[in-house]
Amino acid sequence: MPHQIAFRFEDGVTRFIEASPTETVADAAYRQGVNLPLDCRDGACGTCKCLAESGPFEMGEYIEDALSADEAARGYVLTCQMRARGNCVVQVPASSAVCRASQAAVEAAISEVRQLSPSTLSLTLKDAALDKLAFLPGQYVNLQVPGTDQTRAYSFSSLVRDGEVSFLIRNVPGGRMSGYLTGQAQPGDRMRLTGPLGTFYLRDIQRPLLLLAGGTGLAPFTAMLEKIAAEGSPYPVHLIYGVTHDADLVDMDKLAGFAARIPNFSFAACVASPDSAWPNKGFVTHHIQPAHLNDGEVDVYLCGPPPMVEAVNRFIRECGVQPASFHHEKFAASA
Ligand SMILES: Cc1cc2nc3c(=O)[nH]c(=O)nc-3n(C[C@H](O)[C@H](O)[C@H](O)COP(=O)(O)OP(=O)(O)OC[C@H]3O[C@@H](n4cnc5c(N)ncnc54)[C@H](O)[C@@H]3O)c2cc1C
Ligand code: FES
Numbered sequence: 001m002p003h004q005i006a007f008r009f010e011d012g013v014t015r016f017i018e019a020s021p022t023e024t025v026a027d028a029a030y031r032q033g034v035n036l037p038l039d040c041r042d043g044a045c046g047t048c049k050c051l052a053e054s055g056p057f058e059m060g061e062y063i064e065d066a067l068s069a070d071e072a073a074r075g076y077v078l079t080c081q082m083r084a085r086g087n088c089v090v091q092v093p094a095s096s097a098v099c100r101a102s103q104a105a106v107e108a109a110i111s112e113v114r115q116l117s118p119s120t121l122s123l124t125l126k127d128a129a130l131d132k133l134a135f136l137p138g139q140y141v142n143l144q145v146p147g148t149d150q151t152r153a154y155s156f157s158s159l160v161r162d163g164e165v166s167f168l169i170r171n172v173p174g175g176r177m178s179g180y181l182t183g184q185a186q187p188g189d190r191m192r193l194t195g196p197l198g199t200f201y202l203r204d205i206q207r208p209l210l211l212l213a214g215g216t217g218l219a220p221f222t223a224m225l226e227k228i229a230a231e232g233s234p235y236p237v238h239l240i241y242g243v244t245h246d247a248d249l250v251d252m253d254k255l256a257g258f259a260a261r262i263p264n265f266s267f268a269a270c271v272a273s274p275d276s277a278w279p280n281k282g283f284v285t286h287h288i289q290p291a292h293l294n295d296g297e298v299d300v301y302l303c304g305p306p307p308m309v310e311a312v313n314r315f316i317r318e319c320g321v322q323p324a325s326f327h328h329e330k331f332a333a334s335a
Pocket of ligand 2: 078079
């Protein structure tokens with residue numbers, strides 16, 4: 001007998017679907033036209049994480065990076081692994097509009113691959129079709145490695161301008177996409193993009209923002225800052241950008257440009273390596289001041305590699321101040 005699942009979206013909309021005991025909640029939702037955020041469908045990426053408010057269910061297999069034991073204890077679930085055992089209410093961390101938006105698949109040509117540092121690449125794609133890829137700044141797409149059936153997730157690091165969009169990509173030694181971009185890619189090569197995806201996007205600015213970036217986790221923030229530069233912010237926006245080595249610090253000129261254009265915007269960059277020549281040393285958490293947390297009247301956005309996201313998560317939980325909202329994205333390696 002099918003069970004009834006109520007999805008509560010963050011814009012207050014509630015939608016009901018039916019799910020049989022044998023199908024996952026995510027599959028049932030898609031079958032009935034509710035496009036829950038979803039990527040690997042394999043319990044590996046954490047994209048489909050929601051809060052199960054009530055109702056019995058069982059979970060399939062997943063890894064700790066996708067859903068930690070602490071999150072599971074607090075009622076979070078991966079809908080790609082969740083099977084209902086009765087009627088359930090599930091809170092979805094996205095708006096109903098985002099969940100109804102169908103994914104687009106478009107092709108675009110490489111206009112530039114730039115090596116910003118030994119560890120970091122910038123990729124720019126161009127095609128008139130990119131204008132159809134409506135995304136919210138902070139979201140990501142799956143990019144197919146040309147000539148293979150492999151895809152990798154990358155956050156947009158810019159908005160689409162004149163049919164061009166950019167990405168900030170870590171050069172992983174031996175990596176499929178990294179190897180293609182550093183060894184084979186030529187201007188004009190076509191790449192396939194599928195998306196947009198993800199619930200990590202800039203919400204309406206209703207209070208000060210604290211943006212925390214680790215490494216190429218800077219990407220979604222430069223896209224968000226382009227939007228803020230165009231529309232302004234009534235509240236202060238502070239970015240702390242941390243990397244491991246001096247050579248990993250990229251796009252500092254871009255950040256300085258945002259600071260010049262956005263009156264309320266400030267930023268600090270820090271380098272963790274003890275042999276760094278950069279004046280600000282240490283991790284992102286060393287540079288979070290009580291004023292940035294504003295007694296909790298702050299929206300925090302956090303993005304970077306899983307260990308950095310976990311460490312900052314822990315710091316925020318233990319610092320005794322509960323932010324009004326807290327959004328994070330882990331740049332997990334592909335399953
Ligand atoms: C939602 C989401 C958004 C993402 N957005 C971005 C983004 O904007 N920019 C970005 O650079 N990355 C991003 N990533 C990570 C990205 O999808 C790839 O995993 C990464 O770029 C490696 O791809 P690759 O093909 O070069 O290496 P792969 O062929 O996937 O990996 C080769 C080997 O390196 C290991 N490896 C992979 N990544 C790392 C790493 N960071 N450190 C150490 N070892 C690693 C793998 O486990 C594997 O053994 C995102 C991931 C997710 C889930
Ligand atoms: S889509 Fe469920 S964990 Fe990746």
